[in-house]
Amino acid sequence: MTGNLEVFQPRLERAYVQAFLLDDNHDNVRDHRRRRRSSRKSNVEDATACHDAFRRAFGTRLAVTYENETRLAGCVLYYLLTTGSGLQTLGEEYCDIAQVAGSSRLPLAPARRTVLVFFQTVLPYIAERLSAKAASSNGYLSSDTSEDLGHSERASGANSMRHTEGEVSQQSAGQVNDSVVDRNRDPTSPCSQRLQSLWTAALQRWPRVLPGLRDAFLFAVRGNLMLFYFEGVYYQLSKRVAGVRYIHMGKLFYKKPKYHMLGMFLLIQLSIVGGDWLRRTALPNLADSMRAQAMDQNFTVGQKGILVLDEEGNQLLDSSELGKGASENMASNGSSKCSLCLSPRQSPTATPCGHVFCWNCIIDWCNEKTECPLCRSPMLQSDLVCMYNADV
Amino acid sequence: MPTSLASRARLFKEYKDVQREKSADTDILLTCDENNIYRWTAHIKGPAETPYQEGIFQLSINVPEQYPLVPPQVRFLTKVFHPNVHFKTGEICLDILKTAWSPAWTLQSVCRAIIALMAHPEADSPLNCDCGNLLRSGDLRGYQSMARMYTRLAASPNVSH
Ligand SMILES: [Zn+2]
Ligand SMILES: [Zn+2]
Numbered sequence: 001m002t003g004n005l006e007v008f009q010p011r012l013e014r015a016y017v018q019a020f021l022l023d024d025n026h027d028n029v030r031d032h033r034r035r036r037r038s039s040r041k042s043n044v045e046d047a048t049a050c051h052d053a054f055r056r057a058f059g060t061r062l063a064v065t066y067e068n069e070t071r072l073a074g075c076v077l078y079y080l081l082t083t084g085s086g087l088q089t090l091g092e093e094y095c096d097i098a099q100v101a102g103s104s105r106l107p108l109a110p111a112r113r114t115v116l117v118f119f120q121t122v123l124p125y126i127a128e129r130l131s132a133k134a135a136s137s138n139g140y141l142s143s144d145t146s147e148d149l150g151h152s153e154r155a156s157g158a159n160s161m162r163h164t165e166g167e168v169s170q171q172s173a174g175q176v177n178d179s180v181v182d183r184n185r186d187p188t189s190p191c192s193q194r195l196q197s198l199w200t201a202a203l204q205r206w207p208r209v210l211p212g213l214r215d216a217f218l219f220a221v222r223g224n225l226m227l228f229y230f231e232g233v234y235y236q237l238s239k240r241v242a243g244v245r246y247i248h249m250g251k252l253f254y255k256k257p258k259y260h261m262l263g264m265f266l267l268i269q270l271s272i273v274g275g276d277w278l279r280r281t282a283l284p285n286l287a288d289s290m291r292a293q294a295m296d297q298n299f300t301v302g303q304k305g306i307l308v309l310d311e312e313g314n315q316l317l318d319s320s321e322l323g324k325g326a327s328e329n330m331a332s333n334g335s336s337k338c339s340l341c342l343s344p345r346q347s348p349t350a351t352p353c354g355h356v357f358c359w360n361c362i363i364d365w366c367n368e369k370t371e372c373p374l375c376r377s378p379m380l381q382s383d384l385v386c387m388y389n390a391d392v
Numbered sequence: 393m394p395t396s397l398a399s400r401a402r403l404f405k406e407y408k409d410v411q412r413e414k415s416a417d418t419d420i421l422l423t424c425d426e427n428n429i430y431r432w433t434a435h436i437k438g439p440a441e442t443p444y445q446e447g448i449f450q451l452s453i454n455v456p457e458q459y460p461l462v463p464p465q466v467r468f469l470t471k472v473f474h475p476n477v478h479f480k481t482g483e484i485c486l487d488i489l490k491t492a493w494s495p496a497w498t499l500q501s502v503c504r505a506i507i508a509l510m511a512h513p514e515a516d517s518p519l520n521c522d523c524g525n526l527l528r529s530g531d532l533r534g535y536q537s538m539a540r541m542y543t544r545l546a547a548s549p550n551v552s553h
């Protein structure tokens with residue numbers, strides 16, 4: 001397996017090398033490195049190399065089932081043997097750079113190295129597994145959740161399925177090579193039951209949180225990239241979180257390139273995305289609450305109006321009259337009053353200029369003169385639209 | 393008689409609005425004939441900083457049955473020296489009362505338009521030729537003193553009562 005490690009040059013690191021440091025001016029080491037580099041395979045081949053070894057050892061069936069896991073195992077091994085044990089990876093060696101603690105610039109302590117390896121390998125894997133599973137089990141859950149999850153022969157098949165999945169994610173913590181899956185565990189033991197119900201509850205909530213979480217993660221990754229373009233320190237989010245940076249150990253033969261333009265573009269893109277997100281999530285809530293407030297105010301104004309009418313009108317003492325007065329008052333408050341008959345609009349009808357009157361009022365005026373009573377824009381009787389289906 | 397019904401209903405609305413907003417617009421006092429809703433009288437205050445200042449002018453308003461499809465007939469009962477008001481009959485030359493009428497006008501807003509006309513005489517379409525000539529020849533002083541005199545004579549509350 002260690003022979004295959006050379007092909008596990010991680011993709012992001014290579015991107016880093018290409019984007020930032022790789023240059024032909026490394027004269028003295030170039031030939032040597034070139035040889036090594038040419039022995040490396042393409043990305044796709046990289047990914048399948050460890051997988052290939054696994055397939056030969058355990059057969060195609062298992063290899064297909066645990067494709068992701070074998071890849072993860074390869075990555076973990078690679079990083080443990082390089083970063084984890086305080087050595088350079090191939091890419092780092094190639095470019096004469098080494099990882100140091102971001103603050104002190106000293107070589108990495110074991111704890112920090114472990115954290116970094118964890119961030120770089122296991123965490124992305126777990127996240128991917130969780131989201132994929134949530135997506136696939138979504139439909140199944142929605143049909144099953146109405147049942148009591150604690151008991152059931154009916155769900156036993158599903159139980160064993162979930163069970164396996166749980167184990168797979170446990171395996172992701174590093175014991176992938178142990179491919180023997182224990183399917184004989186008693187599914188009704190109280191501990192596993194509790195675990196299962198917790199797991200199901202998490203799954204139920206997961207799909208709702210998932211899209212937002214994924215967006216947030218992508219946003220963070222891009223934000224990190226933007227910062228990298230500006231300051232040129234942390235290319236990967238994992239390195240930023242672990243506080244691990246690169247320093248160049250050899251001689252610099254060329255001027256360090258600047259990528260501020262790229263950073264600016266990313267900044268613009270991120271602010272647009274962020275603004276859009278704000279508009280979609282935060283602003284509607286704000287608007288809702290403001291609308292609610294306005295409704296409250298309208299309501300109190302309406303009540304005041306009724307009171308005023310009450311004091312003022314001797315004729316309005318009759319209760320039916322009072323109701324009429326109130327409705328009229330409301331009509332004058334809103335815009336639902338026809339400016340031709342001065343009453344609430346009957347069969348509201350719109351002119352091409354957007355003014356609204358009663359159907360009868362505006363038709364009568366149209367026979368007199370073909371212009372809008374309010375703004376005098378010309379109109380034809382055939383232009384009038386009675387708004388049967390509008391709430392005006 | 394759908395039009396007369398419509399005009400009655402609308403005039404009744406206007407009446408109620410006038411009653412409600414009586415205190416809001418102190419320049420205009422609109423009253424309706426108790427027996428005939430088509431006959432109205434208006435008392436308007438002459439606009440400030442014009443020769444008509446401090447005068448109270450009485451208007452008679454005849455509302456046709458086709459109202460508001462056709463404009464009301466408004467004329468001055470009080471003598472007024474103004475280029476757009478006929479000196480003898482009190483007839484008013486105002487576009488919104490003729491060709492530019494729109495049913496969105498109300499009696500109240502028509503009175504407001506007449507006050508505006510008093511403040512901004514239009515010498516090019518005179519009904520009172522003498523007054524129009526005074527203005528067109530640039531004799532602003534002559535026009536103002538004539539108008540002020542007639543305001544004192546005819547529109548002064550002390551004199552008329
Ligand atoms: Zn109407
Ligand atoms: Zn219009």
